[in-house]
Amino acid sequence: MGVRRQIDVAGIVQGVGFRPYVYRLAIERNLTGTVTNTSSGVTIEIEGSLEAVEEFVTRLPVAAPPLSHITQVQVRDLPCSGDREFRILASRRGERVHTLISPDVAICPDCLRELFDPTDRRFRYPFINCTNCGPRFTIVRDIPYDRPHTSMAVFPMCAACQAEYDDPLNRRFHAQPNACWKCGPQVELWDRKGNRIATKDPIAEAAAGLDAGLVVAVKGLGGFHLAVDATNPAAVMLLRERKRRVEKPFAIMVPDLSAATEVCEVDEAARKALQLVQRPIVLLPKKCPSRISDHVAPRNRDLGAFLPYTPLHHVLFAEGGFIALVMTSANLSEEPIAIDNREAVERLSGLADYFLVHDRQILLRCDDSVVRTIDGSTRQMRRSRGFVPVPVFLKEDVSPVLAVGGELKNTICLAKGKHAFLSQHIGDLENLESYHFFEEAIEHLERILEIEPRAVAYDLHPGYFSTKWALAQKNVQLVGVQHHHAHIASCMAENHLDGRVIGFAMDGTGYGTDGHIWGGEVLVADYRHFERAAHFGYVPMPGGETAIHEPWRMAASYLAHHFGDDFVNLAIPFVETLDRAKTDLLLRMVAKNVNSPLTSSCGRLFDAVAALIGLRSHVNYEAQAAIELEMSIEQGTDDHAYPMDETRIEDTWIIDTKRMFEAIVQDLRRGVSTAAISQRFHNALVAVFSRIAELVRERTALDRVCLSGGTFHNVYLLTHLQKRFEERGFHVFTHSEVPGGDGGLSLGQALVAHHRVSGESLNL
Numbered sequence: 162m163g164v165r166r167q168i169d170v171a172g173i174v175q176g177v178g179f180r181p182y183v184y185r186l187a188i189e190r191n192l193t194g195t196v197t198n199t200s201s202g203v204t205i206e207i208e209g210s211l212e213a214v215e216e217f218v219t220r221l222p223v224a225a226p227p228l229s230h231i232t233q234v235q236v237r238d239l240p241c242s243g244d245r246e247f248r249i250l251a252s253r254r255g256e257r258v259h260t261l262i263s264p265d266v267a268i269c270p271d272c273l274r275e276l277f278d279p280t281d282r283r284f285r286y287p288f289i290n291c292t293n294c295g296p297r298f299t300i301v302r303d304i305p306y307d308r309p310h311t312s313m314a315v316f317p318m319c320a321a322c323q324a325e326y327d328d329p330l331n332r333r334f335h336a337q338p339n340a341c342w343k344c345g346p347q348v349e350l351w352d353r354k355g356n357r358i359a360t361k362d363p364i365a366e367a368a369a370g371l372d373a374g375l376v377v378a379v380k381g382l383g384g385f386h387l388a389v390d391a392t393n394p395a396a397v398m399l400l401r402e403r404k405r406r407v408e409k410p411f412a413i414m415v416p417d418l419s420a421a422t423e424v425c426e427v428d429e430a431a432r433k434a435l436q437l438v439q440r441p442i443v444l445l446p447k448k449c450p451s452r453i454s455d456h457v458a459p460r461n462r463d464l465g466a467f468l469p470y471t472p473l474h475h476v477l478f479a480e481g482g483f484i485a486l487v488m489t490s491a492n493l494s495e496e497p498i499a500i501d502n503r504e505a506v507e508r509l510s511g512l513a514d515y516f517l518v519h520d521r522q523i524l525l526r527c528d529d530s531v532v533r534t535i536d537g538s539t540r541q542m543r544r545s546r547g548f549v550p551v552p553v554f555l556k557e558d559v560s561p562v563l564a565v566g567g568e569l570k571n572t573i574c575l576a577k578g579k580h581a582f583l584s585q586h587i588g589d590l591e592n593l594e595s596y597h598f599f600e601e602a603i604e605h606l607e608r609i610l611e612i613e614p615r616a617v618a619y620d621l622h623p624g625y626f627s628t629k630w631a632l633a634q635k636n637v638q639l640v641g642v643q644h645h646h647a648h649i650a651s652c653m654a655e656n657h658l659d660g661r662v663i664g665f666a667m668d669g670t671g672y673g674t675d676g677h678i679w680g681g682e683v684l685v686a687d688y689r690h691f692e693r694a695a696h697f698g699y700v701p702m703p704g705g706e707t708a709i710h711e712p713w714r715m716a717a718s719y720l721a722h723h724f725g726d727d728f729v730n731l732a733i734p735f736v737e738t739l740d741r742a743k744t745d746l747l748l749r750m751v752a753k754n755v756n757s758p759l760t761s762s763c764g765r766l767f768d769a770v771a772a773l774i775g776l777r778s779h780v781n782y783e784a785q786a787a788i789e790l791e792m793s794i795e796q797g798t799d800d801h802a803y804p805m806d807e808t809r810i811e812d813t814w815i816i817d818t819k820r821m822f823e824a825i826v827q828d829l830r831r832g833v834s835t836a837a838i839s840q841r842f843h844n845a846l847v848a849v850f851s852r853i854a855e856l857v858r859e860r861t862a863l864d865r866v867c868l869s870g871g872t873f874h875n876v877y878l879l880t881h882l883q884k885r886f887e888e889r890g891f892h893v894f895t896h897s898e899v900p901g902g903d904g905g906l907s908l909g910q911a912l913v914a915h916h917r918v919s920g921e922s923l924n925l
């Protein structure tokens with residue numbers, strides 16, 4: 162006696178080889194029935210003996226294809242229909258197929274083997290791929306995800322490729338980018354003017370150029386990279402000069418794990434992170450000495466390293482035998498990454514000597530992702546290629562909302578149902594090209610995700626371009642969300658929390674509800690509301706934005722704040738090296754309240770301490786002073802903490818740094834090392850934050866703590882604080898799937914907007 166069941170599978174189950182997988186699973190068990198793509202995923206009807214059908218249902222999620230992601234399986238009984246075979250059906254006619262789109266994925270082991278097999282018809286073909294690997298998100302123009310809707314539409318398949326594509330038992334069944342030497346995209350090498358260089362082997366020629374110390378622009382999955390040999394100091398400096406990038410670290414691509422181990426400390430967690438199918442850049446401790454040029458990541462203990470992810474990368478390494486190539490986004494400073502061949506030649510002329518291009522169009526740019534491992538777990542620093550557009554899975558359904566993020570490291574978020582889709586890294590919106598990319602990303606994601614937002618969430622900062630864009634939208638509800646509230650909501654969302662939490666939101670800049678610049682905030686918050694439970698005492702930021710680029714201004718401001726203008730008589734190196742005229746001007750600005758906004762920013766406090774102890778008076782990239790302050794700690798040397806005080810004004814604690822600055826000045830006079838001062842400062846933050854958390858717990862009885870904001874990229878602070886909180890009986894929640902910095906802001910905005918719009922009343 163047979164049975165028949167209907168199985169509805171939801172998640173990322175289309176375009177990832179799911180139907181052929183179901184087909185094989187059914188055939189192996191002598192089951193009959195059908196499988197088809199539907200609007201919500203895949204529907205299977207399966208018929209056979211009870212035992213075989215049940216075994217099929219149990220097995221289904223276990224061995225699913227590597228790129229699939231099942232979120233739900235529903236099974237119900239059907240009457241038997243007496244099918245004689247198992248068939249893959251075309252998508253149901255008339256039904257709108259709404260499903261999740263797979264991200265771009267690194268070449269799989271099967272394709273890699275074929276790539277270097279001289280007997281294979283795709284031997285050294287730089288665009289080899291199959292259902293388990295290759296481009297997806299960056300070649301999709303529209304949905305459903307079928308070849309005519311991708312940039313592969315212009316490459317009709319040859320008979321051999323078509324036969325693979327049509328065969329349910331083939332690894333390339335319905336692999337939309339399927340191609341070969343005969344029918345698919347081809348590589349060319351161009352000179353700096355965009356003229357094609359006549360050569361039989363463009364990749365070998367490019368490798369020779371790299372070997373000779375040239376800069377080569379290489380077209381990848383989500384955009385162009387600029388590549389140089391990372392072991393050649395002159396080549397790295399040449400790239401720095403041309404890219405006008407003074408000190409900001411470059412990422413390196415290494416051919417394999419053993420090369421990574423040769424230049425970096427690679428523990429088990431890092432090994433796993435490097436080999437993720439997303440192939441993110443992984444921040445790893447440098448090995449010193451190593452063959453990597455010091456110019457790659459000057460004054461930094463870490464190196465960002467990643468493994469090759471396209472077949473083209475693999476062929477390039479096989480040709481050149483490089484131990485590491487600098488692979489940095491092809492752009493000038495903070496512009497978006499170049500994706501189009503001609504655009505690349507135009508924008509990068511003067512930067513690259515060669516262009517290794519191909520004719521498979523990139524439809525949507527997508528920068529490399531960046532992660533780091535802390536205590537064995539992987540944390541996102543920049544969630545982009547390989548992870549987008551996989552949604553962040555939410556605990557509860559949300560109404561369709563668009564959140565437009567902040568100003569720096571912008572991402573947007575489209576949320577609907579249990580899915581929050583964060584965009585790829587868009588960049589700094591003050592840049593015109595990035596702003597265009599921002600608009601393009603919203604339009605593209607709304608289309609391919611089929612989300613029509615009913616509300617648009619934005620940051621309260623009136624000057625942000627994302628805010629201005631949001632305020633110009635018509636016929637949607639607009640929801641302004643305070644920056645640090647969004648940070649905490651983002652941390653809550655990825656940890657599936659609801660109710661109220663104690664949120665530590667520490668970063669550089671966020672517009673406060675009182676018009677001042679916040680950034681050292683302890684909030685009591687749920688998704689709808691927050692109250693400010695504690696913050697650093699306000700100090701002026703002389704020169705506004707300029708103070709961000711010139712940390713000496715913050716040091717002077719803090720000293721003037723705590724010691725009065727007489728601080729200029731302190732006998733410490735910082736004061737002795739100050740430019741008197743500039744300092745006088747700065748003090749007058751503060752006294753007359755000219756361009757000196759007040760700030761409670763934790764990032765600016767790091768800047769002040771870094772400048773005061775002589776680490777850095779000017780920065781060349783965002784957060785450089787804070788990063789170098791953390792790097793200056795020599796682990797385990799000093800557990801002393803500087804004193805800080807908190808005073809209560811109504812229900813808010815104000816953190817006072819006066820005694821800490823006095824102690825630092827005293828240590829400087831006594832010649833205490835930079836490493837010790839830095840560590841005592843970090844310890845002071847840990848101590849005062851844990852005191853504040855206890856004070857808030859006494860008042861509110863809350864014991865869940867969320868840590869968010871760019872400051873928590875600081876591994877010393879994050880790990881020590883987490884440990885201290887846990888010792889005191891708090892439950893600590895941090896970011897891992899979503900960046901803790903402003904790249905994760907849009908997720909929090911989306912959740913706050915949903916809760917405000919849906920008008921649930923929560924008791925705060």
Ligand SMILES: [Zn+2]
Pocket residue numbers: 268269270271272273290291292293294295
């Ligand atoms: Zn493959």
Ligand SMILES: [Zn+2]
Pocket residue numbers: 318319320321322323340341342343344345
């Ligand atoms: Zn072909």
Ligand SMILES: [Zn+2]
Pocket residue numbers: 644648668669670671870871902903
């Ligand atoms: Zn922030």
